[in-house]
Amino acid sequence: MAPLKLPDFFTLCLWACGGVVLLFILAPLLHMSLNVSPGMLTQTATDAEVLRSIRITLLTALAAALLFSLAAVPFAWFLARRKFPGKGVLLGIIDLPVIIPHSTAGIALLSVLNRESALGRLAETFGFSFIGNPAGIALAMAFVSLPFLINASREGFASVPQRLEKTGLTLGASPWTVFFTISLPLARRSILTGFVMMIARGLSEFGAVIIVAYHPMVMPVLIYERFTSFGLSYARGAAVVFLGVCLVFFIILRLLSGRQYHAQR
Amino acid sequence: MLSVKDVEVELGAFCLSGVDFTVKAGNYFVLLGESGAGKTVLLELIAGLLTPARGSIMLDGRDLAGIPIQKRHLGLVYQDQALFPHLTVRSNIGYAFSGEARDRVQEIAARVGATDLLDRKPTTLSLGEAQRVALARALIRHPRLLLLDEPLSSLDVPSRIFIRSLLRRLNAEGLTIVHVTHDYEEALALASHVAVLENGRIVQAGTPEEVFHKPRSRFVAGFTGIRNFFRGQVVADGDTRWFTLSGVRVALPPDHAPGHGCVVFESDSVTVSPEQPHGSARNVFYGNIIDIETVPRGIALTVNVGLPIHALVTAASFRELGLTLEKKVWISFKSTAVRFIPDEEKP
Numbered sequence: 001m002a003p004l005k006l007p008d009f010f011t012l013c014l015w016a017c018g019g020v021v022l023l024f025i026l027a028p029l030l031h032m033s034l035n036v037s038p039g040m041l042t043q044t045a046t047d048a049e050v051l052r053s054i055r056i057t058l059l060t061a062l063a064a065a066l067l068f069s070l071a072a073v074p075f076a077w078f079l080a081r082r083k084f085p086g087k088g089v090l091l092g093i094i095d096l097p098v099i100i101p102h103s104t105a106g107i108a109l110l111s112v113l114n115r116e117s118a119l120g121r122l123a124e125t126f127g128f129s130f131i132g133n134p135a136g137i138a139l140a141m142a143f144v145s146l147p148f149l150i151n152a153s154r155e156g157f158a159s160v161p162q163r164l165e166k167t168g169l170t171l172g173a174s175p176w177t178v179f180f181t182i183s184l185p186l187a188r189r190s191i192l193t194g195f196v197m198m199i200a201r202g203l204s205e206f207g208a209v210i211i212v213a214y215h216p217m218v219m220p221v222l223i224y225e226r227f228t229s230f231g232l233s234y235a236r237g238a239a240v241v242f243l244g245v246c247l248v249f250f251i252i253l254r255l256l257s258g259r260q261y262h263a264q265r
Numbered sequence: 266m267l268s269v270k271d272v273e274v275e276l277g278a279f280c281l282s283g284v285d286f287t288v289k290a291g292n293y294f295v296l297l298g299e300s301g302a303g304k305t306v307l308l309e310l311i312a313g314l315l316t317p318a319r320g321s322i323m324l325d326g327r328d329l330a331g332i333p334i335q336k337r338h339l340g341l342v343y344q345d346q347a348l349f350p351h352l353t354v355r356s357n358i359g360y361a362f363s364g365e366a367r368d369r370v371q372e373i374a375a376r377v378g379a380t381d382l383l384d385r386k387p388t389t390l391s392l393g394e395a396q397r398v399a400l401a402r403a404l405i406r407h408p409r410l411l412l413l414d415e416p417l418s419s420l421d422v423p424s425r426i427f428i429r430s431l432l433r434r435l436n437a438e439g440l441t442i443v444h445v446t447h448d449y450e451e452a453l454a455l456a457s458h459v460a461v462l463e464n465g466r467i468v469q470a471g472t473p474e475e476v477f478h479k480p481r482s483r484f485v486a487g488f489t490g491i492r493n494f495f496r497g498q499v500v501a502d503g504d505t506r507w508f509t510l511s512g513v514r515v516a517l518p519p520d521h522a523p524g525h526g527c528v529v530f531e532s533d534s535v536t537v538s539p540e541q542p543h544g545s546a547r548n549v550f551y552g553n554i555i556d557i558e559t560v561p562r563g564i565a566l567t568v569n570v571g572l573p574i575h576a577l578v579t580a581a582s583f584r585e586l587g588l589t590l591e592k593k594v595w596i597s598f599k600s601t602a603v604r605f606i607p608d609e610e611k612p
Binding site for chain 1: 309341349360
């Protein structure tokens, strides 16, 4: 039998670094989850207000990602393929929502969506308001999460060999057909990853959403509200339930995007 | 048919300028050039994937400028085939058509010998198979002009023979082909017309005989590499293969199958002597010197033995032998120095 080989010092150090990082992520989550009694968990998971909030959170995040992907994905192709003056500036603008404080993003959005603004008044003529409305929540979520979808899609399109698109055109296909039958399927994995990241960022958004729409309450706002009104232990139940929902949701989306990728290879 | 006039394009540091050539209907036009000479750029300009900064590209008397790529009806096959990796071979070939194209896909797949490949994904194909599929995909729309980017390089010998033969048949049926390559043997084997591209310019164009026998510049002479090439028929006689043209019989090694094609041999494998040589060389001829040219490697002589045979001698030998124009000399070369590029090869 071969003697057991111990990992070298360098590998041990790498494992130690990984351990510290993983502990930092997992310890608070595990501590929080293990400090919620089963009774509290059941009570929160069946609470009508919590269930309503989960539904609104998931639907608005999904709607924001779906709606904006219609424009963001073709735009990402444009950014991947075309060269033009000022492209660097444009890419910087796209990344802006990632670096600005989200409360600032919320205030900025509120300025253009409030009832006195042109957009707000236009919405009023159709009998609705962005403020305190799921539509406003979806816009706040999209504002902070769009860079994830655009950047991932852009990288995906850039990795598709341009010759494939050129060949499609010489075969008589229109640029639209080439986009839908060649570029999009081949960049699908990156686009889906960006889509999942956009939803993830949307679900967890608090700063921008609370300014645009405190009600109807999305889960991050509800958890905050329970914390400020009833204290840590009461908020912990809602936090753990939402954590579970997010995990299940992402595992499903990740599996779906992974399966589609393998199917295309 | 195709007329490229004074075309200019600049891509970063690379520049293609003053490119002029004409391809007549039914021609097999081979564009010879080294890597980086601008061959692929020229094909992409014709296909419409790049726009020239200056000049015009006309097809059947119509300026192609402003005609979208998808309406030009040109077939383009890249060196790396560019097959769509997420589609089956069937969907690749039928990409240009909707559902009713099944029969057409079958028909063209049979033509290129890809019937058994139809349900496979491109990633599972060999290079030769992928090249057949790429050709089928380009041919299915009956293009007015077929543009080929190094279609034979990186293929194994049986695949190269198959594709070469297929291209020759397609051309014989009337398809006009523009084929870019760095390999002069491909030009000899296929071309009805040749143009040589150097540093973004066409430096010589004409029939293979004009370009290879009378290279107009040092670059063309060096690049085309070989001046002793003759088209004709090889016949078998016992263990020997003979190529006969204008009454001159050239012996070839016995491993060549008889048939039509080109015989090729390097000018530095030809020995020149004032007396009849008695060595092992089987090809011995007597003739007079009709041309003398100083080249970087020595002196290039053309000796008329019924055929103009090119020989390369050093300047010292040239002086010692007292060679002059019209002087009668013996030339000899071994049969093993002669290569045969058949028109119709069998794998």
